Amino acid sequence: MRFQYQILAQQLAQKIYQGELPAGQRLSSLRQFAKLQQVSLNTAQHCYALLEAQGLIYVRPKAGYFVQPVRNAHPSVAMPVHPDFQTTPRRISNLELQIEIQEDSVDPRLVHLGSIQLSPRLIPSSSLRRSLQRALKHSHSEDFLYSDRQGNRQLQEALAAHWAEDGFYIPVSEIYISNGCMPALAVLIQTLTQIGDSIIVPTPSFNGQLQLLGTLKRKIIEVPAHHQGIDLDRLEQAMRDSNSKLCLLTANFHNPLGFVLSNDEKQKIAALAARYQCFIIEDDIYAECSHTPVRPLPIKYWDQQGYVIYCGSISKVISPSYRVGWFSLPPRLQQYRAQILLHLVVVNTPLQLGLADFIYSRAYREHLTALRPVLMQQVQQYRDYIIQSFADVEVRLSNPSGGYALWLQLPEHIDSMQLYLYAKQQGINIVPGIVFGEEQRYKNCIRLNAGHELNGAIAQAIDCLAAWTQQQL
Structure with missing residues (x-):
């Protein structure tokens, strides 16, 4: 059973990870927070103590509680932008491509940057x-x-x-x-x-x-x-x-x-x-x-x-x-x-x-407790390496607070389908954005898997994708 302080801590943690509460922002005092959330002072203290133990907030003597810089928030890359649209019922296209991508996800000859799955080591x-x-x-x-x-x-x-x-x-x-x-x-x-x-x-x-x-x-x-x-x-x-x-x-x-x-x-x-x-x-x-x-x-x-x-x-x-x-x-x-x-x-x-x-x-429960910080660190390593590898290309990259899927948005005129075909020739599996919706809305996006350790082969594959993209520019 989860206690009220845990639920409140989760809500604040999500706001911190999503950037709604930026690093350095001062939080409400314990008494103010307790009054605002209509909980006891003891519950408020437990909530802040849990966030402090998680490294998300810190206390300054005689000043109050403040948001700690989040390790997986990278300031040098923007979040992807998404189209606004109205739509009517329509059939799903690209079924043959969907099946091809699914078959690629189990091909042992490919570097698996596409299918969202954990490393066997985890x-x-x-x-x-x-x-x-x-x-x-x-x-x-x-x-x-x-x-x-x-x-x-x-x-x-x-x-x-x-x-x-x-x-x-x-x-x-x-x-x-x-x-x-x-x-x-x-x-x-x-x-x-x-x-x-x-x-x-x-x-x-x-x-x-x-x-x-x-x-x-x-x-x-x-x-x-x-x-x-x-x-x-x-x-x-x-x-x-x-x-x-x-x-x-x-x-x-x-x-x-x-x-x-x-x-x-x-x-x-x-x-x-x-x-x-x-x-x-x-x-x-x-x-x-x-x-x-x-x-x-x-x-x-x-x-x-x-x-x-x-x-x-x-x-x-x-x-x-x-x-x-x-x-x-x-x-x-x-x-x-x-x-x-x-x-x-x-x-x-x-x-x-x-x-x-x-x-x-x-x-x-023990497995989940051990897995979660590993996933956070692994996703951060992927984000850092992708940003480094695409340093000469104006890209946008998602910053998830859970899971291990990454959404990479390339410059507008880059065709992710062409990148998918090129990557496959190089022995790399990615998923082009066009299969995540209709009307070619996400044709300059790709989805990447961060479920495996960032080893030399995966780093080389990311470098290959970045080099091809830069070449198109």
Whole structure:
């Protein structure tokens, strides 16, 4: 269970990382902060103490509390700019390119700067092995029979307890286990919509989601997104004026932009979903990749009417190869339970038991505690090296406060598709911006993966991209 001081500390930390509270700014006194937030003085003291322990604020004797310079805020490069647009329902293009990029992501001959995945060195293989061995040792005979399609009870209970520790609660009866996050999205989309229906998505949006929607023959209604979040006015307009009854979005450490919405914005989105009776599939796959010790709350936390479907998996914090994900089905949608179970592929039971042990033994929590500062440092190293390598080119670069996707915006006349083809010839995998939306809006952008250690091969690949870009100028 999370305490109030932890939630307040998280909100202030996000403002510091996003630059809303710049380095050197004086904060409210403890008494002022307690009065403003309507909490006790003791809660305010605990909040500031936690931020001080995280190195985000410092105290000057007889002067007060001040914001510490954030290590991953680089002053020499601007944030990407994003187009404003109005859109109508449209089909998804570039499906063949999407499939080609997906195939490239598993090609061992390429330097993987494109697909967002962790280095094998960051996978807690020893702890996982111990949990799997314990699970098999203590398993029962019924664990080797056909299992419940909704998922193993032990894993459902372990996930519910894990989330409760982070401050949000989903009943065990509403949790469904799936073979990863994307299969969960596919089942939900096919259950709640028909071929030809339109789904609201903020763009730039994760290209894998767009590929899925295109494959399922669904149209999209795009809503502008930027490095601070989603245009909520346009989101409301799309919910109000379109016939769409489904929205697919990520609120925490969005791929590719890296933003995290504020709690007020999440609460507003939950209210909009209820007002316009538009279901939201919340893909929260990166939430536990925060660069701070505190995990941000999902939109689901504010869902009072049952219009938010929560989804996630272990792919981004452990390994995509385990193929274990989950989603919640609120009571409002229980009428679709039989249909959903019919399309769900049952997940390996011993693996579910092993992951339940991994959570209950605290090994999962320990892994997250160790992973988060590594991700922050790794992302900072990538940003520093990219800025150094592109020093002679006017670029803009995202500055995520979680996850490990980087959005690099090149000069306007640079064609990222040409860069993608050139990089592939050089044995480098990147993802061009045109697959993150329609109408060529992001043709001068690329997405880069910072999930691997910045070794010599990756540094050389970044230098290669920078040299080609400079040559085009």
